[in-house]
Amino acid sequence: MSRGTIRIDVDHCKGCTLCVSACPQEVIVINSEQVNGHGYHPAQLKEEEKHCTGCGICALFCPDACISVYREPMLHPAKEVGVWHGN
Ligand code: SF4
Ligand code: SF4
Secondary structure, X not given: OOOEEEEEOOOOOOOOOHHHHHOOOOOEEEOOOOOOOOOOOOEEEOOOOOOOOOOOHHHHHOOXXXXXXXXXXXXXXXXXXXXXXXX
């Protein structure tokens, strides 16, 4: 299984939890200890999480295009392999 990782634009995340529910690996959580500039608790990848596959489903579900997906090998932006959803 391929591995990947994500980057979340926490400043624009609304903490809606759609990505949390959508992730088949259950590796995204809401950081209840952090509040962004809009007053929301943003999503984050679980610390030390190694089970992200880079599938891109979370990015597809995010209504605010806050998630960038990277997939091995070489952790290229997933845009190059067709699952990018974002800027
Ligand atoms: S890319 Fe896939 S496995 Fe990784 S956090 Fe997003 S939905 Fe979960
Ligand atoms: S779907 Fe997008 S806006 Fe909603 S919690 Fe996840 S990253 Fe934040």
